Amino acid sequence: MSNTKEAIISVDNVSVFYDGKQSKVPAIEEVSLEIEQGEFVCLVGPSGCGKSTLLKIIAGYIQPSQGKVFMKEEEISQADWRRGVVFQSPTLYPWLTVRKNIEYGPKVRKVSKEECAKLSTYYLNEVGLTDFADHHPYELSGGMKQRVSLARALANQPEIILMDEPFSALDAITRVKMQDFLREMWQKNNQTILLITHDIDEALALGTKVAIMSKNPGKIEKIIDVDYSNKIMMDSNYEFENDTAYIHDKSEILKMISE
Ligand SMILES: Nc1ncnc2c1ncn2[C@@H]1O[C@H](COP(=O)(O)OP(=O)(O)O)[C@@H](O)[C@H]1O
Numbered sequence: 678m679s680n681t682k683e684a685i686i687s688v689d690n691v692s693v694f695y696d697g698k699q700s701k702v703p704a705i706e707e708v709s710l711e712i713e714q715g716e717f718v719c720l721v722g723p724s725g726c727g728k729s730t731l732l733k734i735i736a737g738y739i740q741p742s743q744g745k746v747f748m749k750e751e752e753i754s755q756a757d758w759r760r761g762v763v764f765q766s767p768t769l770y771p772w773l774t775v776r777k778n779i780e781y782g783p784k785v786r787k788v789s790k791e792e793c794a795k796l797s798t799y800y801l802n803e804v805g806l807t808d809f810a811d812h813h814p815y816e817l818s819g820g821m822k823q824r825v826s827l828a829r830a831l832a833n834q835p836e837i838i839l840m841d842e843p844f845s846a847l848d849a850i851t852r853v854k855m856q857d858f859l860r861e862m863w864q865k866n867n868q869t870i871l872l873i874t875h876d877i878d879e880a881l882a883l884g885t886k887v888a889i890m891s892k893n894p895g896k897i898e899k900i901i902d903v904d905y906s907n908k909i910m911m912d913s914n915y916e917f918e919n920d921t922a923y924i925h926d927k928s929e930i931l932k933m934i935s936e
């Protein structure tokens with residue numbers, strides 16, 4: 678077996694300038710990032726450093742001012758179901774049931790009715806919402822809505838899931854539950870995930886890699902490999918509060934972000 682992994686996403690020296698009042702304002706500058714199959718990359722950085730801009734570039738919602746972004750060998754030029762996106766506030770269709778929301782993407786892609794039903798049944802079960810299949814979004818809690826959003830992204834069977842602060846609006850207990858849930862989904866399905874967060878603990882608890890972004894200009898300062906997610910899965914008694922490596926990584930990231 679070769680140990681050269683395949684990069685699913687390659688961000689190559691990308692800069693984005695937005696139109697300001699007088700001049701072009703740089704949001705991110707010369708950012709490069711590779712995401713390989715099966716990786717869980719967490720991107721942390723202060724508010725306004727360009728995290729969402731980078732995610733939108735990878736999603737194909739906006740185009741870089743300079744540099745290029747590739748999915749495998751292909752340059753990304755528009756949004757595509759192979760890159761599933763989950764936002765902070767779930768963007769569900771209020772007039773559709775939970776099941777219909779999940780089936781929406783495959784249906785648009787002209788997947789057969791039977792196959793759509795199979796997919797929604799499977800992912801409803803995966804996210805623990807089988808009993809809520811015929812409910813509407815307004816009947817669900819925040820955490821449940823976010824699980825529907827995830828199921829909806831997964832139902833397209835994307836090659837990567839891009840998540841922009843998906844748990845920021847949830848209360849602390851629900852957030853930790855959702856993190857455990859996402860970690861299990863990632864491991865079980867060998868998913869590839871890019872998750873943006875401003876919560877360093879969340880990044881360390883989930884990622885296989887943490888990319889640290891700084892502000893003015895928005896740049897990736899450093900990418901570190903971490904293994905806390907595995908530790909949490911392997912050892913039910915694991916407590917990061919007592920792990921000196923964790924404390925070290927956390928304070929290093931905090932220092933970098935607040936500079
Ligand atoms: N559509 C836009 N037009 C002009 N400026 C923008 C736009 N979107 C974001 N910005 C600016 O670009 C910078 C990065 O924003 P963003 O990517 O949303 O950061 P983050 O997600 O890290 O908070 C910020 O200074 C923000 O004000």
Ligand SMILES: [Mg+2]
Binds near residue numbers: 728729730841
């Ligand atoms: Mg943002």
